[in-house]
Amino acid sequence: MSGPELRTETEPRPETRTEARERAVQALVSADLAAIVDLVVWVEVVDDVRVAHAANHLGRVRLRPGGRHELLAGTDPVSNEDPMAFLPYALEVEQAGPRRSSDNAYPYAAERILSLFDDPSRSPDLAVVHTPRHFFPDENGHVGEHGSLDVVQSRAPLVLSGAGVRTAGYVDDHARLVDVGPTMAALAGVPTQDLRDAVGEPLDGSPLQAYLLPDELPRAVVGILWDGAHCGDLLHLAESGDLPNVARLIGGGVALRGGAVAQFPSVTLTNHTSILTGLGPGRHGVLGNVFYDRETTERVVPNDATTWHRSSEWLRPAVRTVFEMVADHVVPQGFPRTASIDEAIDRGADYSTMAVIRASGAASGAGGLGDRLPSADDSPFVTQRSHLADAYFRWGVSVDDLGLAQARELFSDATSLPRLTWWANVVTDAGHHGGGPRSEMARDSLRQADARLGVFLDQLEGLGVLDEVAFVLTADHGFEGSDPSVTGSWRPALDGLGVPYRDEGPGFVYLL
Known part of the structure; x- marks a missing residue:
């Protein structure tokens, strides 16, 4: 910035x-x-x-x-x-x-x-x-x-799949990103009357009940965000066979052709927060990737590697995250009820990548993860090495490889699945920024994300729990060139x- x-x-x-x-x-x-x-x-x-x-x-x-x-x-x-x-x-x-x-x-x-x-x-x-x-x-x-x-810049993809979700394939419909969090919470068992903020006011979003099975709750809900993934191109590549694991999800659920409309501005931290609170920016308080607070005279930059782990500090007092909503209705059983992987808005999650960063005390925040990140050069998901010349793309590969490792660890035991897991991926944002929508760099980033998704789905299938899990695949915004x-x-x-x-x-x- x-x-x-x-x-x-x-x-x-x-x-x-x-x-x-x-x-x-x-x-x-x-x-x-x-x-x-x-x-x-x-x-x-x-x-x-x-x-x-x-x-x-x-x-x-x-x-x-x-x-x-x-x-x-x-x-x-x-x-x-x-x-x-x-x-x-x-x-x-x-x-x-x-x-x-x-x-x-x-x-x-x-x-x-x-x-x-x-x-x-x-x-x-x-x-x-x-x-x-x-x-x-x-x-x-x-x-x-x-x-x-x-x-187009506001259109994020939205795919719902798995247990508790109707099978409808591709439909000519749209939603809003503020509906995503309430939908995940509803799938995780939060009653409709509890989809409210901390002072009891209704959320701005609401569950997408038309696509949910009323009498079936999944054992676990996994929300997956591919940051910046272009809705139209993602669905096009899934239909053409280029994203087989997205197609796998759609085959067991529904994909909205019109995606989900982002809040304004259609930027990262505003919409991550809107997804995970069901509120628009005027209520949750994270107005943009950078904004000014007249009351504190502070310039706030939440969308930075040095501050991501602090992002929940800027939530307004009345905000409840979906992690907090779900935790109110799940009895602790010795393993995480909720998990947040590589997500800045993590308040209330039992397991959180950002909590690990906060516990480290590193002043550089996520920027200090360098020694812990797997090498992008060794990533099995990179097919076009030339894209690693882009620093953001290279970093995104490493972060997403670490994110997959965290997801696999959280789901390593079929007897102890988190009720709600949120898994953010960033290489898709890097690919679309670096090359623009429909570019080879953007499509390479989508193929990478799809391959990681496939590894995770195969692990769940191997555990025998795939049919017990609901999936929500989305993004935080769209892209234009x-x-x-x-x-x-x-x-x-x-x-x-x-x-x-x-x-x-x-x-x-x-x-x-």
Whole structure:
């Protein structure tokens, strides 16, 4: 992540923050920035109701939950909210980005924007959404990108399989990532009435009951996250035989063609937290991979190797994780009730990789795991050694090999299965960042993840417990390819306002 962007005042400050925000919006929606600014979004109170707003060079709209749009100027920049846009997959490939907002879709726009701006001290004054084409390597951008409100960057795969799951194959449907945690908790035996936060409020997500068998609970639930896995390509490769173990899961369950819609921003820690709490970012508090807290005056960077083991510290007090929900309904029996493998949001898990890191006391956090990680050069899952030249990809191979070893150890005894296990994988994110969606690097990362999955499934089958386990395979966001010829920054436009601000991310603008 880039360093903190604190700008100083060069002219008298506007009378109110609202006026300053309006000046910033006007500057950011200039046609001169249209190549890099897809949308500017914020929330205002209208008739005592908080209402989402979106604007770009085309126009401005007021958005209300349920899809009601009130055009304020020009043409509606988010006129399409279809979560099934660009399907079937051949259509996505044919119309592959980078695309303009008028050709794009923004599912659950109001709901997701409102959630982002629902935290009184951590929410920005406005958020700037990169265009899919924006390439910004100077600010940690990549060939493959995510973070947007748009449908392809927000579409994570979702496969449910095994005990307690209906067998339906591929279906033309979608869900939301906030539904994934409640679904896993329900499969693990948590009653519907207990799917609530710590103060008794309902979750933002709900179990996907249409795909669950009402009278059958699995003995164990395994949630698997392939970070950044591209939904359409994953399903395409499974159908074509390139991901045989994903196909194996789908054969015993269901795959949603529309995947699961991520929370906004469609970035890693925001959506890991939304999955594992059933809450949007405005309630769980992890607003992005980097954000600013006005109350503590702290710049928070949870998505970093040195801080992953601390990520649960930033959860808001009312949050309950799925590990905590499940633990309330499972009697301890001398082995882990719940397990969290390579996951930052691990609070309440009986076994946790991050707990091991915390216990070590290493100031470098996960960055200090180097001596414990297996060598990527020796990994049996790497088929294209050239990809190891990418440092993130190389590290992801080692982390995921260690993750598989942890999963196999947790499931080494058929008599002592954890009720809920969550297993995060990272090489898929590295492959999609390094090469972009549908690239050979991205597909190599998916094949690797599939091969590790196969080793795990074979172990469960060898133990005779495979048919007693439910599986949930998902990701935290989607991906689109950027255009290396489209560069630039919106910060000069903000600098010209003469208003002190922070731009974290970049994209979260805090007016000071």
